[in-house]
Amino acid sequence: MATIREVAKLAGVSPATVSRVINGTAKVDERKRQAVLAAISETGFKPNELARALFKHSSKIIGVIIPDIENPFFSEAAKAIEAEAFREGYKILLCYSDHSPEKEAMNIQMLVQMKADGIIIMTNGEDTGKNIASCELPIVVMDRRFTSGKKVASIEADHYKGGWLAAEHLVECGCKKILCLRAPQKYSSSQERYRAYLDICKKYDREPLFLDCDYSYESGLIAAKQLMTYYPDTDGILASNDIAAMAVYKILTQAGYRIPEDIQLIGFDDISFSWRFTPELTTIHQPIYQLGQKAVQLILQGSAAENLENVILDVTLIERQTTRRTKGGAIL
Numbered sequence: 001m002a003t004i005r006e007v008a009k010l011a012g013v014s015p016a017t018v019s020r021v022i023n024g025t026a027k028v029d030e031r032k033r034q035a036v037l038a039a040i041s042e043t044g045f046k047p048n049e050l051a052r053a054l055f056k057h058s059s060k061i062i063g064v065i066i067p068d069i070e071n072p073f074f075s076e077a078a079k080a081i082e083a084e085a086f087r088e089g090y091k092i093l094l095c096y097s098d099h100s101p102e103k104e105a106m107n108i109q110m111l112v113q114m115k116a117d118g119i120i121i122m123t124n125g126e127d128t129g130k131n132i133a134s135c136e137l138p139i140v141v142m143d144r145r146f147t148s149g150k151k152v153a154s155i156e157a158d159h160y161k162g163g164w165l166a167a168e169h170l171v172e173c174g175c176k177k178i179l180c181l182r183a184p185q186k187y188s189s190s191q192e193r194y195r196a197y198l199d200i201c202k203k204y205d206r207e208p209l210f211l212d213c214d215y216s217y218e219s220g221l222i223a224a225k226q227l228m229t230y231y232p233d234t235d236g237i238l239a240s241n242d243i244a245a246m247a248v249y250k251i252l253t254q255a256g257y258r259i260p261e262d263i264q265l266i267g268f269d270d271i272s273f274s275w276r277f278t279p280e281l282t283t284i285h286q287p288i289y290q291l292g293q294k295a296v297q298l299i300l301q302g303s304a305a306e307n308l309e310n311v312i313l314d315v316t317l318i319e320r321q322t323t324r325r326t327k328g329g330a331i332l
Contacts, residue, residue, distance in 0.1 A: 002043035011039035062299055063111035065095045065104060067123040071215060071243060072271040073288065074122055077142065080292025081120060088300060090117065101127035108135055118299035140298045142291060144188050145310060153298045155291055155311045159189040162284040162315040163196030166238050166266045169282070169317055171204050173264050174326035175236025178206055181213035181223050181248070183240040190240070193268070197238060213240045220247025228255060235263055242267035242274045242283055249281075249322070265322040279321035287313050 008015045013032050020026045021036040062085050066074040082092045095107035118138035133150050145154040170178050180197045183190035201208045213223040239245035245267035257263050270285035
């Protein structure tokens, strides 16, 4: 691989002049600039990106930390982030924390050392606030928000509205015993969805029923087995997300239940698998692409206090085959 000194020798200029042309840090005589560009083309010289990042305090990289690589929501969100970052001339570095505060802290430290231009964190664990407290990079929390600690920008869907639409849809489908598979209440998103469910129960005089269920497929399997034991007369299920809903469908149908005839089921997120699944899953659509797009835009705005935003995007109900509305007591 050619060095900067070899490029300089071929172009008949100093290494400093080559550096100025590459980095655009100073005006260079046009004749010399063209000679440098020709020498770079001839030698195939590739600038040392790490050295450039250290010099310019910018790597043109945005770090993305996700807690779960198996959940399609996070992979679809990362895809959206990458598309928007690429459009803006940036690359992303995808990091996996596995819900571990230690891994998350190590990922943040690595991105700081790499001179990343910002970090998008798709988690809000109990220690995340501590991990970012001393980080001076622009940070955006995606899909959740902080309620205490360091103030950072956030971008999320309207989780309260989503919970309301989902629960009310089950009521409109004629469900009398609606069970909420309640996601971990340490997350702001989960709190808002559950609060909406309780408000719907109060509005329509329904008894609140819940089982704790994480956002994983395995947790959905466990919750489905529990509901057959503790709430066998359930006729409507509000799942924590689409993946959990698919797990519930598997267990219930194996046990002989018909969906939606016996039990109606609704998910949350509208991941691509939700309409590829058979039957197609009724769910709440989160604008995943727009969430990723806006997260990148918030990073590029910087970390100054006046630029901090808490953005909430709208959600919609997507009716498919795991629920059916009723009319006059009859299923449509």
